[in-house]
Amino acid sequence: MRLTLREPYDGLDRALGRARRLVRGGGALSHHYSPDAEWERRLHERLGHAWPCDAAHEFDTLWSEVSRSLESQGLAIGRGTYGGWDDGDRGLARVAWCLTRHLRADAVVETGVARGITSRVILEGLERNGGGHLWSIDLPALDTAFHTEIGAAVSASLRHRWTYVNGTSRRRLPGLLAELGQIDVFVHDSSHTARNLRFELEHAWDALGKGAIVADDIDRNAAFGSFTRSHAGAPAFVAQADDGGAAFGIVLKGF
Ligand SMILES: C[S@@+](CC[C@H](N)C(=O)[O-])C[C@H]1O[C@@H](n2cnc3c(N)ncnc32)[C@H](O)[C@@H]1O
Ligand SMILES: [Zn+2]
Incomplete structure (x- = not known):
């Protein structure tokens, strides 16, 4: 309720996320996308x-x-375990890892940390690449009992490559991207309203050099589809999460 008053769209998104889990398979509250069973092979082929x-x-x-x-x-x-928010799915984490490694990403920005599964795999990828930095924008869960869990998956040895940016993506993303100039990979996993996703996608796209955007939970609304239609030349992929609980999308720039 307090989140709903402070951040009305985020509060609504979290409530819808909960309702979605109660409806078997989430179907009644899902926007329809057709995941491509071959997305991972097709994505890799595009990347060479x-x-x-x-x-x-x-x-x-x-x-x-x-x-x-x-x-x-x-x-x-699991899903819904961090104050109602999902942990990163294995398929989502795998694509974040592959993109960080294959693109030899240097500057990576993500939104939505929670326990930090995507943060951990991106940081591991940068470490393996031998360079780079991750900026993660995150609005902590409203229930402060969860705050000790923020970034729990991120080992101390990786934190020299990590900047945690506290706040909403709407407030923090434009300034961060202006500061960084150009980024290689962007991962959206914060508030999944159409308004917020479209906002993040447009800002990230403008800051992206030759690189990739990953967006989780795209089946919550129509924003990913309308974004890819307005960037029709960009290769885009729709994937089903490994646990079958959501769809995520990938868009490439410069490939
Ligand atoms: C789905 S979880 C992130 C999961 C994480 N990427 C992982 O792999 O484990 C969403 C996170 O975004 C935060 N969040 C919610 N609304 C936000 C907003 N408007 N801007 C930034 N973060 C937000 C939530 O508090 C939560 O920490
Ligand atoms: Zn790969």
Whole structure:
């Protein structure tokens, strides 16, 4: 309720997310996209990599480490577990890892941290690349009991490459992108309203050099489709999350 008053659209999104989980399969509250069963192979072909790639094999080991590290802190990966928000899905994390590695990303920006699963895999990718930095914009959960869980998946040894930016993407993203000038990868996983997604996509697109955007939970509204239609020359992919609980999208620029 307090979030609804302070950030009306975000409060509504969180309430809809909860309702969506109560409706079996989320169908009644989902916007329709048709995931491409071959998205990962087609994405890799566009990037000039074979599929399955070596990075995806490395990811399997990393995913086990991430799961173990959260479990050892008493936190199991899941949907709706961080103040009503979902942890990053395995497929979403894998594409964030592949893009960071294959594009040899240097400047990465994401929105939505929670326990920091996408943050962890992007930072691991940058570390493996031997350079780069991640800026993560995040509005902490309203219930302060969850604040000790923020970034729990991010090991101390990776934090020298990480800047946590507290606040809403609407307030923080334009200034951050202006400061950075150009970015290589952008990951949207904050408030999934149409208004917020479209806002983030347009700002990220303008700041993107030759690179990629990933957007989670695109089936919550029509914004991803309207964005890709207005950038019709850009290769776009719709993927189903590994756990089948959501769809995410990828758009490439300069490929
Ligand atoms: C789905 S979770 C992020 C999951 C994370 N990417 C991962 O892989 O585990 C969404 C996060 O975005 C935060 N959030 C909600 N509204 C936001 C907004 N308008 N701007 C930035 N962060 C927001 C939530 O508090 C939560 O921490
Ligand atoms: Zn790959």
